Structure formats: C-alpha cells, structure tokens
Amino acid sequence: MENKRINGNDLIALGYKENHAMGVALKINKKRLGYSREQMLDKFRDVLHNPESYLDDKIFHPLAEVLLKIDTIERETVALKDAPDSYTVYGAEHIEEGAKKQMQVAMKLPVTVAGALMPDAHQGYGLPIGGVLATDNAVIPYGVGVDIGCRMALSVFDLPDSYIAAHHDKLKKVLMDNTRFGAGNGYQRHERVDHPVLDNELFKTHGFIRSLKDKAWTQLGSSGGGNHFVEFGIIEFAAGDDALGVGRGQYLALLTHSGSRGLGATIAGHYTKLAKEICKLPYEAQNLAYLDLNTAEGQEYWLAMNLAGDYASACHEVIHDKIRTALGAGLLAKVENHHNFAWKEQFDGEEVIVHRKGATPASRGTMGIIPGSMATPGFLVRGKGEEASINSASHGAGRLMSRTQAIKTLSPTALKTMLSDYGITLLGAGMDEAPMAYKDIHTVMSAQSDLVDVVATFVPKIVRMADDGSRED
Incomplete structure (x- = not known):
C-alpha cells in the first residue's frame, strides 16, 4: 500500500475537482521526491486548503499558483x-474501456462532426489509438x-x-545491411542519401522546421x-488482382512499418504545446487541444x-529501393498507406478534417495494409x-x-518456441512486441468485414525490429 500510486480518485477524496489543478498535482506526484504516499497525500491536502503558503515552495508552487487562479482558468x-x-464502434467487445472513454471525450468537442472506433483500438494520448x-x-x-x-x-517482387x-542467409544480410533502427538512430554524414523531400520550402523559410x-x-x-519493422515474407494472391497487375500465386514481398522519426516527433511536440496554450480545454480533454485552420498557427x-x-x-x-537493388529483383506492385494523419475529406456532403490516429484510410477502392504481428499474418x-x-x-x-x-x-521461452513453430527468424525486438501482447488479427479482421475486402495475405518470415528498447512508435 505504501508505494501504491496516487491517482485522480485519491485527489477527489481530498476535495480536488477534475480540473487543471488535478493535472498539475498528478504531475508533481510522478516525481514523489522522497515522500511516502501518505506524506504526499497530506501535502496535497494542505496545498488545497492553504495554497498561499506554498507559493515559494520548490515542489508545490505550480499547484498553489493554479489553485489560486482556478476560477480565471475555468472562465x-x-x-x-x-x-x-x-459514434460507431467496431468489435466493441474487444476494446478496453479506457479507449471508449477517450473517444467519448473526443465526441464532446465543440468542433466534432463525427467519430468511429476501429476494432484494434486501445488507449493512447488524446484520441485513442484506433x-x-x-x-x-x-x-x-x-x-x-x-509519429506523424x-x-x-x-x-511485391518478381520472385517466388x-x-x-x-536464400535465407542472403535475405538476413540484406536486411541488416540496408536498415537502421531505434529512437534517435540514423546515418553518419558519409552514409546519408538525398531525396527531393529535403528540398521542401519549409526547410528554407520556416525557422523551426529549418532547425530540424x-x-x-x-x-x-x-x-x-517499438512496433516498427522491416520484414521479408510471403504474400499470396489467391485470385490475383487485375488493378494491381499481379497474378494468382505466392511471391516474395517486403513489408515496412515506420514513420517520420525525430522530425515528426518534434513537430508534434511543438504544435501540441502551442495548441494547448491557444485552445484551453477542460482537464479531461486537454490533450485534444485543436488549432483552427483559419489561423496562422493552424496553417x-x-x-x-x-x-x-x-x-x-x-x-x-x-x-525499399535499397533492398530491391540489393536483391536485384523486379517490382510487380507497391502499395503504401499512412495511419497517423489528418485529411481534408467530404463527409455527409461537407468538407471535414478527418483524423486517423492508428486507422487505415478505406474509402471505396483505396488500397491499404493491415499487419498482424511478427508471427501472424497481415x-x-x-x-x-x-x-x-x-x-x-484498423491499422493492425x-x-x-x-x-x-x-x-x-x-x-x-514461449516467444522463441512460437517463432520456431511458425518458421520465423527475428532480428532484434523485445518482449513488448511479442505476438501474445497483441489482439488476434483474425478477430479484428472479422469485425471489419464491412469496411474492407482482403486482396492478399502476407505471412512474415524474416523480421527486423529495434533491439535497443526504444519506444519511438
């Protein structure tokens, strides 16, 4: 009991309300700073009733300041x-309550038009993932x-x-030689490659972006x-696909999952902070702070x-270019989609901004990829x-x-046995990415049969992931 974390219910019992003061108190509690649980509760009780006495306190002064101006903040x-x-929920019986509660808060925003929760949903920050x-x-x-x-x-390569x-050992070497993983990791100056994206005008005209x-x-x-990967596997087109130009059969394929790295993370942090300063939402919704697209900050x-x-x-x-070149293979088809983004789209006859946080675009005819785990099909x-x-x-x-x-x-040991049974070679990754930590992909897919048609099935065989414990996902 001594080390049990103090939560919002504990603070409510002391007389706190679910507002910004509670948020500040919980941030302070994360540090604990040598106090026992009971000592922290005593401090929080005293600050609540005597905030003026703590304005010069090194630890509790932020809480005291918020309490003294809480009426102004709430106005x-x-x-x-x-x-x-x-809002519509798919696969509701397999979605945790925390994700549903987050979605309910999002549906109370004054700018909200519509919402949906995908069958792979779980709790995140702001919007639930999914x-x-x-x-x-x-x-x-x-x-x-x-990860914007x-x-x-x-x-899909022209190889069976x-x-x-x-060529198992060759493929392992190709992955090791042509990929790099982990939060903060990248390439030395002599290893870097050029790409037209680096010529974007923002890198020249916007001071903050230029610094990145x-x-x-x-x-x-x-x-x-985290869950980012580069993997070789077998993709099966049971009936072929005329639109992609791929015939029925099984082919060698390369599947990758990753995002915008440090660039995206820094942009997200900067503009989330800015949005919270401009759009002051109630405590329960503060991570959903938004920017009006008619403002300079929104643009x-x-x-x-x-x-x-x-x-x-x-x-x-x-x-993909590096690996295809190393293989000397021809390309039969390539498909990609993003799932942490916002789009301008038409909904119910009006233009709206559609946020998909861990969700795959699935308008009519749009191709997408829904992976399972390192040991299950995508x-x-x-x-x-x-x-x-x-x-x-869903996005997975x-x-x-x-x-x-x-x-x-x-x-x-159980992970090692599973990988062996499925004939999968794993390069890197930690137990946090074990297949057992994920929902059953077949259950997820059955919950969204109204949303997508399956064109082909991908089975991973040689999987590379970060092996440094990093969490950039």
Whole structure:
C-alpha cells in the first residue's frame, strides 16, 4: 500500500475537482521526491486548503499558483458539449474501456462532426489509438499523433515464395545491411542519401522546421523503435488482382512499418504545446487541444504535418529501393498507406478534417495494409467506402496488453518456441512486441468485414525490429 500510486480518485477524496489543478498535482506526484504516499497525500491536502503558503515552495508552487487562479482558468476554458455525440464502434467487445472513454471525450468537442472506433483500438494520448474523428475546420495535433505520417509500405517482387528458403542467409544480410533502427538512430554524414523531400520550402523559410533539417537528413531511410519493422515474407494472391497487375500465386514481398522519426516527433511536440496554450480545454480533454485552420498557427501545423507525412513516405521509399537493388529483383506492385494523419475529406456532403490516429484510410477502392504481428499474418486490403466508419479501417491487430505488462508477464521461452513453430527468424525486438501482447488479427479482421475486402495475405518470415528498447512508435 505504501508505494501504491496516487491517482485522480485519491485527489477527489481530498476535495480536488477534475480540473487543471488535478493535472498539475498528478504531475508533481510522478516525481514523489522522497515522500511516502501518505506524506504526499497530506501535502496535497494542505496545498488545497492553504495554497498561499506554498507559493515559494520548490515542489508545490505550480499547484498553489493554479489553485489560486482556478476560477480565471475555468472562465477561459472552452466548453465541451453536455453529452458526447454518438459514434460507431467496431468489435466493441474487444476494446478496453479506457479507449471508449477517450473517444467519448473526443465526441464532446465543440468542433466534432463525427467519430468511429476501429476494432484494434486501445488507449493512447488524446484520441485513442484506433480512433477516427472528423472535425469542422480544426486540426488536433494529438489527434494525429506523435509519429506523424506513420505508415505501411509493401513491395511485391518478381520472385517466388521459395526464394526465402533458398536464400535465407542472403535475405538476413540484406536486411541488416540496408536498415537502421531505434529512437534517435540514423546515418553518419558519409552514409546519408538525398531525396527531393529535403528540398521542401519549409526547410528554407520556416525557422523551426529549418532547425530540424539536419536531423531529418540523418534519419532519412531509417526506422523507429517499438512496433516498427522491416520484414521479408510471403504474400499470396489467391485470385490475383487485375488493378494491381499481379497474378494468382505466392511471391516474395517486403513489408515496412515506420514513420517520420525525430522530425515528426518534434513537430508534434511543438504544435501540441502551442495548441494547448491557444485552445484551453477542460482537464479531461486537454490533450485534444485543436488549432483552427483559419489561423496562422493552424496553417503552420498543417504544412508541417504534410511535410512529416511526405518525409515518412520518403523513408520507406529509400528502404525499399535499397533492398530491391540489393536483391536485384523486379517490382510487380507497391502499395503504401499512412495511419497517423489528418485529411481534408467530404463527409455527409461537407468538407471535414478527418483524423486517423492508428486507422487505415478505406474509402471505396483505396488500397491499404493491415499487419498482424511478427508471427501472424497481415492483409493487403481494398476499402469499401463505409461512411459509418468515416471511410476507415484498423491499422493492425492492436495491443492486448501494455508494453510494461508484456515485459513483466510474457515468457521469452514461449516467444522463441512460437517463432520456431511458425518458421520465423527475428532480428532484434523485445518482449513488448511479442505476438501474445497483441489482439488476434483474425478477430479484428472479422469485425471489419464491412469496411474492407482482403486482396492478399502476407505471412512474415524474416523480421527486423529495434533491439535497443526504444519506444519511438
């Protein structure tokens, strides 16, 4: 009991309200600073009733300052709708309550037009991961996410599935030689490659973005940590696909998952902070702070977001080109889609801003990729254009347990056995990415049969992920 974390309910019991003061108190509590749980509760109680006495306190002065001006803060706070608008949920029985509660808060924003929750949804920051939100002329940085433009890319090569078994060691070497992983990692100056994305005008005209160009160049063609990967596998087209120009059969394929690296993360942090300063929402909704697209700040973020999306695409392009060249293979088809982004789209006859935080665009005829895990299939899909889902589908299987829980509870031996049974070679990764930490991809796919058609099935065989414990995902 002594070390049990203090939470919002504990503070409510002391007399705190669910407002900005509670947020400040919880931030202070994370540090604990040598106090026991009971000592911290005593301090919080005293600050609440005697804030003037703590204005010079090194630890508690931020809380005291907020408490003394809480009435002014609440007068300046943007009011939410009295009740959340209704929204569609897919696979509701497999979605944790925390994700549903986050979506309910998002549906109370004054700018919200429509929403949907995908079957892989789980709790995140701001919008839940797997959340889709349409807004009226407003963009939410945390509705896009930290890894702006995170995306999937698939290359289907003119090589048969038997190539993997016949050239296993070569393929491992190709992955090791042509990829780089982990938060903060990139390429030395003599290793860097050029790409037209680095010529974007923002790198010349916008001071903040200009300061990020060297980082962007360093990390161009690299992958993040966490659930990001580069993998060889077998893709099966059971019936072929005329639109893609790929016949029935099984082929060697390359599948990648990564985003905009440090560039996107820095842009997200900068504009989220700015949005919170401009758009003062109630405590429960503060991570959903939005920018009006009619303002200079909104337009700045929109341009920076699109740059980060283009940069993420460029990273995948560099990786795929390097690997195809190393293989000496021909390209039969390539598909890519992003899933942490905001788009201007038509919904119910009006232009809206559609945020897909961990959701795949699935308008009619749009191609997308929905991966499983390192040991389970992924799917090449074609969208059906279901308006109730705001033309969206899941972006993967979705986490079943947190990273911390996975590391504490899952067995490395069980993972090793599973990979062996499925004939998968794993290069890097930690227990937090074990397949058992994810939902059943087949259950997720069955919950969205109204949203997408499956075109082909991808089975991973040689998987590379970050092996440094980084969490840039």
